[in-house]
Amino acid sequence: MGFKVAVVGATGNVGREMLDILAERAFPADEVVALASRRSLGQEVSYGDKKLKVKDLATFDFSxxxxxxxxxxxxxxxxxxxxIGAQGAVVIDNSSAFRYDADVPLIVPEVNADAVAGFSKRNIIANPNCSTAQLVVALKPLHDAATIKRVVVATYQSVSGAGKEGMDELFDQTRAIFSAGEVKQKKFTKRIAFNLIPHIDVFMEDGYTKEEWKMTVETKKILDPKIKLTATCVRVPVFISHSEAVNIEFEKPITADEAREILRSAPGCLVIxxxxxxxxxxPHEAAGEDATYISRIREDATVENGLAMWIVSDNLRKGAALNAVQIAECLVNRKLITAKKQAA
Incomplete structure (x- = not known):
């Protein structure tokens, strides 16, 4: 007997992607339920070749x-x-609400799958920030080989990271510019069409933004607390896929050729x-794909044992929905959960 899976936020960009990926990967579900707020009640969303009617989260029985x-x-x-966790379901949450909770594992399956067993403390597993997820997939095999000391990353993050409103704003502003119409700002602090915004999430006291802080703290929790990381996160006029320019300093010598070969055989990585x-x-080519793509691998002569590279991934998939489904697969494959109906 298969599992019964609920998707909360099923009408959003990531929720729809979750449903698509569950179907694509033939997740062993006997039933999938689409949930959202009351205002979305009765809407239809796709799950493979089926249509699911959205149910109200507030009145749904998760038992x-x-x-x-x-x-x-x-x-x-x-x-x-x-x-939901108290009713016995394992919650895999894509928000930042529980990422920094010591009792909640923060998981990228290619990087720290063993930590998934810690879910039993609260029945909650956290998905990392989209920009962190693709970064640590590429860093993990290199860290194993040469031990990372420091990472400097500049992100080029697509508007889909800000939800449907972000995508709509880029589309509407671009159309307005071409038709000499009024360019309106709602979601972003500055015009996003044909522009860059070096500001994602709120500013903190030290001048970094919350998005930059997330990358630092999450990389330490997922990969290694000893790694030093500094980030500059930038919103760019791209619909889907985040890109990152990354400079890495290692404790041990590693050449670009060695890194290329290591990454070619690493899970989740695709070297182009x-x-x-x-x-x-x-980013255009990475949209709709599952891999974390790595390009422009080269030695950084400004530091000892340094490399530079370019990392691109679909933020709606590996950065969110795919990672969540992979965590669910990890629970099933490791036999950490059994279907309630089957266990009864």
Whole structure:
């Protein structure tokens, strides 16, 4: 008997992607339920070749749910994840609500799958920030080989990271510019069309933004608390896929050729690195794909044992929905959970 899975936030960008990926990967679910707020009640969302009618989160009975994939924002997660977990479902939450809780594992399956067993403390597992997820997939095999001391990363994050409103704003502003119309700002602090905004999330006292802080803290929790990391996070006029320019300093010597070979055999990584025009991956090409792409691997002569590289991944998939489904697969494959109906 298969599992019963609920998707909370099923009408959002990531929720829809979760449903698609569950179907694509043939997750062993006997039943999948789409949930959202009351205002979305009765809407239809796709799950493979089926249509699911959205149900109201506030009135839903989770007593026979085995796994709940949640992508409804931090406030909803803080209210509902503990309640759902208390009813025996394992909640895999895409928000930042529980990422920094010592009793909640923060998981990227290619990096720290063994830590998933810690879910039993609260029946909650956290998905990392989208920009962190793709970064640590690429860093992990290199850290194992040469021990990372310090990472400097500049992100180029797509508007889909800000939800449907972010995508709509880029589209509407671009259309307005081409038609000489009024360019309106709602979601972003500055115009995003044909522009860059070096500001994601709120500013903190030290001048970093919360998005930059997240990358630092999450990398330490997932990979190694000894790693030093500094980030500059930038919103760019791209619909889907985040890109990152990354400089890494290692304790041990490692050449670009060695790194290339290590990454070629690493789980979740795909190296596209020809030193010629077009011999690299762009966000457009990564959209809709599962891999974390690595290009422009080269030695950084400004530090001892340094490398530089370019990392691109679909933020809605590996940065959110795919990672959540992979965590669910990890629970099933490791036999850490059994279907409630089967266990009864």
């Amino acid at each position: 026979d749910i085995d796994i709940c994939l949640m992508s409804a924002g931090g406030d909803v997660a803080r209210e509902w994840a503990p309640k 690195d020809k030193r010629e025009p077009g011999g690299y991956i762009t």
